Amino acid sequence: MDICDGKRRRKVSGGVRSCRRSVAAKMKREAVKVLRSLTVGNNNKRAEAMDEEEDEDCFSISFLRSDPSRPAAAVSPRYSLLREVGRGSYGVVYEAVARRTGARVAVKRLQCDAPENVELALAxxxxxTSLENRHQNVVQLEECVLQRNGLAQKMSHGNKKSKQYLRLVETSLKGERILGYPEEPCYLWFVMEFCEGGDLNQYILSRRPDPQTNSSFMLQLTSAIAFLHKNNIVHRDLKPDNILISQKSGSPVLKVADFGLSKVCAGLTSKSSEEDPTARAAGKGSNQYNTVNINKFWLSSACGSDFYMAPEVWEGHYTAKADIFALGIIIWAMVERITFIDAESKRELLGTYVRQGSEIIPVGEALLENPKMVLHIPQKARSSMTDGVKKLLLDMLAVNPQDRPDALQLEIRMDQVTFAA
Incomplete structure (x- = not known):
């Protein structure tokens, strides 16, 4: 994730989170206490080391413990960690298994030790949890558990009876560490469907170009964004890192993930500014709010990852149309396999850019500086891109957000251009 302040950056950044080794080691030790790992192979030393860990709280025994009076040791763990699959500056993601069913799940552990971390977790x-229906191209949250001071509690949306939940919201709003960390550590655990195919970068760049896969992925991505926008959710950090691949059905299925910067747009009028979190904390649902036109709901936090940010995001005045721009960058890069090397992780990442001498500049930033700049799509001389996809990408990457299709229009047009191909 890359929080931007609107100034030009010359350091190539793909938005990969990082943290110090000492912090990472501490978080890993804490995770072992919370969810006991299954013994893999002959890793007896690891199992013995885990047995030596203190088992002080009920969360290390069970995610949810319905009867607090029962001894912790009497409850079996519901999930067991297998391995770490991702790490960021404020959380760790593990592959885990549900002991009762044997199903693989992803478990994200978020450390709520600072207001900015709490804000990302709550977002x-x-x-x-605001999604009433499932969508095959949006990662599914199975449950969320709040752990604090040795107690675990399942989180529910707008739970006014939960003091722990309200204190989290208060931490986010006041910007103060009111939870007493580190004396009373607080964590949020997200249990989600596991995507064994990695992210979009890994999947695309490890395989030969395939027009059929590109068409399928374009349809899936536009369907997911149309679904999110229809449900008043602006993602605000669309990038290949945040698009996961599930291969359970045999064919690759995309899953839009990582909603830490997302915004649920709901308000009394379409002129409302960013949603008031106190209303959500109090449990005010859609019946107390009028549905707004998400493309007229103005946002002001300049956030996202440089190479996918729309021009207006750099200025800090934008709508859901910024997601359309980011999706245009992703699709363009995917079809033509345009990449850059991230300065921090040294990974090769999908992303389009504009060259200025020896430097590469994010497309959105370049368009902000020169709104009359013409984008050369396709970029490569030998490109399989059709005229229909080219025209659609030019519209998605228009400088003026009003000239871009909205998510529903984009879904219809993408059906048309992929069918024609």
Missing amino acids: EFWAL
């Missing part, structure tokens, strides 16, 4: 929780 993801609000976005995923």
